[in-house]
Amino acid sequence: MLKENRSLDRGIEILETLAREGAMSLADLHRATGLPKSTLRRLLQTLIARKIVRRSLADQLYRTLVVFPDISGDVMPKGMLQVADAAIPRTLALTETIGWPSDIHIREARAMRIIDSTRKASHFHVEQGQINRRVSHFGSATGLACLAALPDREIAATYEALKSDLHWGPVSFGLDLAALMRRINVIRAQGYAERSPAYLGDREWDTDLYAIAVAITVRGQVVGGLSVLWLRTYKPVAAFAAQHLAALQAAAADINAQLEQVWDS
Numbered sequence: 001m002l003k004e005n006r007s008l009d010r011g012i013e014i015l016e017t018l019a020r021e022g023a024m025s026l027a028d029l030h031r032a033t034g035l036p037k038s039t040l041r042r043l044l045q046t047l048i049a050r051k052i053v054r055r056s057l058a059d060q061l062y063r064t065l066v067v068f069p070d071i072s073g074d075v076m077p078k079g080m081l082q083v084a085d086a087a088i089p090r091t092l093a094l095t096e097t098i099g100w101p102s103d104i105h106i107r108e109a110r111a112m113r114i115i116d117s118t119r120k121a122s123h124f125h126v127e128q129g130q131i132n133r134r135v136s137h138f139g140s141a142t143g144l145a146c147l148a149a150l151p152d153r154e155i156a157a158t159y160e161a162l163k164s165d166l167h168w169g170p171v172s173f174g175l176d177l178a179a180l181m182r183r184i185n186v187i188r189a190q191g192y193a194e195r196s197p198a199y200l201g202d203r204e205w206d207t208d209l210y211a212i213a214v215a216i217t218v219r220g221q222v223v224g225g226l227s228v229l230w231l232r233t234y235k236p237v238a239a240f241a242a243q244h245l246a247a248l249q250a251a252a253a254d255i256n257a258q259l260e261q262v263w264d265s
Contacts, residue, residue, distance in 0.1 A: 011043050015064050023061035056131050058117035083224050086258040094251040095121050098244045105142040106224040110168045112143045138170040141213035142225030145193035148184045149215035149222045173198045194237045214252045218259040226252050
């Protein structure tokens with residue numbers, strides 16, 4: 001019993017540390033908690049199996065999925081774990097097929113959030129992204145893909161809700177509602193979204209990338225997006241989409257089908 005209580009106490013210490021410090025490596029946790037790495041590995045494996053902790057594919061860091069109201073700085077969005085679990089194996093298969101990496105996003109009220117990426121799995125050199133980084137609904141490929149998958153009334157509602165937001169709103173991209181809807185109609189016709197011409201990543205190397213994206217949906221609800229990224233020097237957007245869009249759409253369809261099975265479980 002004492003040993004079990006000690007294990008429980010150590011598990012809670014790991015969760016509190018992750019909630020307080022954010023994403024951490026095994027070495028970070030070892031330094032922060034003083035626990036032996038062998039003990040940390042064992043407890044982390046249990047916490048991952050119970051879907052309480054997650055290790056991201058992109059940076060191999062551990063993150064807690066449990067919110068501690070007095071500690072956690074950021075609430076884990078609803079459905080994040082289900083989307084990640086459904087998307088990662090299918091996105092890895094996509095990257096293996098086409099070579100270029102993908103970012104997996106979820107849709108939130110004010111922005112899109114990157115929850116994982118296959119950039120490390122790609123044999124092309126694309127700088128590593130930042131997990132949990134947010135990008136605009138109106139400028140990013142995934143944000144525009146998600147908007148295009150919504151009914152027009154919901155697009156208008158999103159526009160109205162964010163039009164006065166100088167950081168996340170459409171003003172940064174020179175969009176009034178009519179201009180946004182013209183872009184949406186193009187996206188719907190071609191079957192994918194690309195980054196806005198006015199989109200500039202918040203890191204210098206990000207401006208060297210093109211991206212196309214499609215929405216991830218479950219039971220009619222738009223929950224996220226899947227993008228493919230490549231170096232601008234490789235191919236223009238239309239040529240890249242002609243070669244790889246079908247594979248991207250097939251991966252998203254597989255993710256959607258998996259989510260249909262697990263969304264309420």
